[in-house]
Amino acid sequence: MQVEVRLFATLRLGRFKKRQMDLPEGSDLRLVLKRLDISEDEVSLPLVNGRYSPLEHVLVDGDVFSIFPAVGGG
């Protein structure tokens, strides 16, 4: 299946801004993070189709998975 992955801020460095990924059926968000070598503690907001989703969320064909890092400065 095809899933669009969007990375934000520092997560783009050395990776990409937006890319189509070919994933096996039943893939969850953790699998995508592993493939992209993004550790879970770098991920503040995992969104599927604009909505916050837990890392065990299973993706389906055509989903858009957006990944935001933690921002905490004041």
Added chain:
Amino acid sequence: MLRDEQINQLADGIVPDAYARNIGTIGRGGQRKLLASRVGVIGLGGLGGYVCEALARLGVGNIIGVDDDVFDETNLNRQIVCTTENIGQSKAEQTQFHIGRVNQAVNFQAYDVKAEALSDETLGECEVIFDCLDSISARLELMARVSSKNVPLIHGAVAGWCGQVCLCQPGCDSMEKIYARCDHGIEETLGTLVPAVAVAANIMAALGAQLLLGTITDKDRPPMLFFDLQAGQWETISL
């Protein structure tokens, strides 16, 4: 007191000149509401300074400002109250002084203490709390305390060219979601730039003013916003 005089003038149909350019949007009744309001700004660094500035110019009548820190030279790049003349001085006292020069009708109460030292009673007296802190653990602790007092919290955070703003109603789990896996943010690498600080802070102030005016309700609660001023991206997020 000047604030009470202005509230009475507005009731009589007289608009003090300081608010002449507010009235077309918020009306005399709205201006009276803001002047009678009480809010808390927790953290008086980058975000907190700009939030206080906007609230004072909007005419929010009672502001509690909390920070136990003093200004240093690393604050000059983004903290509006920090100047080369007040390095080493209390952020709370200097913000009080600055706000007094912007709008003398504002009752700015300066608390030169850590957020956790502010009493539950003082927090509970506020109609809105602004989370302008710079530590994730302190932010989560503040959200828990504010929620237990049934007060809405407006969260803002920045790093580099990026920022985020979220309205958290009492009992909502947005902050736990945002920081579920992370105990530090990318600002530790990127630092914080003034455009992102000013944008995030002024969105926070706008949300706060609209909560006070009653123009935001639970039904039309805005989603979380994440922006990247370098990439020109504005993302809305459903938590």
